Amino acid sequence: MTTIAETETPADVHPEDLHHDTGRSWQVAAALFVLTGLEVSTYFWPHGWHRVTHVTLIVMMVLKFAAVAAFFMHLKFDHTMLRRLFVFGIILAMVVFLGVLSAMTFWVNSGTTDFNNAPHERPIPPPPTRAPTS
Amino acid sequence: MADTADTALTANVGAFDEPFHQIDFAHEGVAAGHQTSTGISNEKLGMWTFLGSECLLFGALISTYLLYKNRPGTITNVAGEVVGQVHDRISEHFDILFTSASSFVLLASSLTMVFAVVAAQRNDAPRLRLWLGTTAGLGAVFIGGQVYEFTAFVREGFGFTTNVSTSAFFTLTGFHGVHVTIGILMLLVLLALSLKGRLPFTKSESVEIIGLYWHFVDVVWIVIFTIVYLIK
Numbered sequence: 001m002t003t004i005a006e007t008e009t010p011a012d013v014h015p016e017d018l019h020h021d022t023g024r025s026w027q028v029a030a031a032l033f034v035l036t037g038l039e040v041s042t043y044f045w046p047h048g049w050h051r052v053t054h055v056t057l058i059v060m061m062v063l064k065f066a067a068v069a070a071f072f073m074h075l076k077f078d079h080t081m082l083r084r085l086f087v088f089g090i091i092l093a094m095v096v097f098l099g100v101l102s103a104m105t106f107w108v109n110s111g112t113t114d115f116n117n118a119p120h121e122r123p124i125p126p127p128p129t130r131a132p133t134s
Numbered sequence: 135m136a137d138t139a140d141t142a143l144t145a146n147v148g149a150f151d152e153p154f155h156q157i158d159f160a161h162e163g164v165a166a167g168h169q170t171s172t173g174i175s176n177e178k179l180g181m182w183t184f185l186g187s188e189c190l191l192f193g194a195l196i197s198t199y200l201l202y203k204n205r206p207g208t209i210t211n212v213a214g215e216v217v218g219q220v221h222d223r224i225s226e227h228f229d230i231l232f233t234s235a236s237s238f239v240l241l242a243s244s245l246t247m248v249f250a251v252v253a254a255q256r257n258d259a260p261r262l263r264l265w266l267g268t269t270a271g272l273g274a275v276f277i278g279g280q281v282y283e284f285t286a287f288v289r290e291g292f293g294f295t296t297n298v299s300t301s302a303f304f305t306l307t308g309f310h311g312v313h314v315t316i317g318i319l320m321l322l323v324l325l326a327l328s329l330k331g332r333l334p335f336t337k338s339e340s341v342e343i344i345g346l347y348w349h350f351v352d353v354v355w356i357v358i359f360t361i362v363y364l365i366k
Contacts, residue, residue: 022248025248025249026245029242029244029245032241033238036234036237039360039364040230040234043364047366050366053365053366060360061357061360061361064353068353069349069353072244072245072247072349079172079173081172081179082174085182086186089185089189090189092189093189093190093192101200106200106201
């Protein structure tokens with residue numbers, strides 16, 4: 001008795017059947033390196049640009065994540081069920097922990113200079129003075 | 135119609151014309167294990183399910199770090215002397231260029247892992263060993279960088295129990311480092327199996343599955359690098 005896998009020899013494998021295309025992998029890796037370089041450059045952008053910097057960083061992070069998952073992990077070409085399984089995990093994690101962060105008032109500006117710092121301690125008011133009795 | 139049914143019946147009977155005692159049930163079981171109703175092997179499905187659940191683990195650790203990263207606290211060195219002010223945070227002591235170099239190393243290791251999977255699928259054992267070794271080596275360089283970074287932080291007075299901010303930081307990055315270390319060990323096991331000739335072409339999916347784990351470790355670092363190190 002022989003199995004399908006045993007009867008299949010390397011000669012039966014066509015290049016188009018291979019999961020990963022080496023040339024495309026180089027292109028994806030080059031794009032990842034460029035995006036990472038851009039990410040690092042944002043660290044030296046002026047402090048006043050922090051809103052633009054944060055949005056840019058999040059967008060580049062999502063692009064890099066998607067590129068690795070789609071091409072290196074082969075999700076773009078693999079079975080749809082695998083993609084759904086992984087995306088379900090990501091969405092579940094995001095929903096749960098965005099909920100946790102909201103419950104912990106992460107998004108509320110505490111009024112301090114730095115976002116999410118603990119609020120300043122309010123000075124204890126002096127005790128009320130009594131009017132002198134005559 | 136009746137002829138067609140008879141032919142099908144004959145064909146089915148013909149499938150069992152091999153003597154019962156000569157059927158290799160153990161081998162059949164192995165083959166049947168790969169024939170799932172979804173067309174995906176159980177091992178691969180299991181790895182993807184595991185990776186989906188890992189999203190929750192790292193989501194919890196990243197959320198905890200976000201909550202506590204700016205919380206003030208007294209910072210002492212290992213001798214117990216106060217070395218930091220209330221607003222002196224571990225995030226202000228990051229060496230971004232050093233960590234960026236580590237990030238490039240981990241990204242490069244993902245590329246070499248892709249080459250290892252391609253070599254396994256092409257039954258190219260020498261290249262498979264080369265790329266498995268290179269990937270494990272790059273992973274080891276990343277871990278070495280993390281150990282150096284942690285050592286530098288401890289010397290500056292940022293220990294695991296200094297305050298909640300440092301605890302959250304070391305837990306998150308430490309858990310990632312443990313994942314990388316486990317990945318290196320799995321790569322070395324694959325390399326040893328290949329050197330012993332026990333990683334045939336029929337088991338190339340094992341390389342792909344461990345590659346999935348390695349790429350996942352890389353995507354987690356992509357998130358950590360942005361959220362922990364780059365967003366001020």
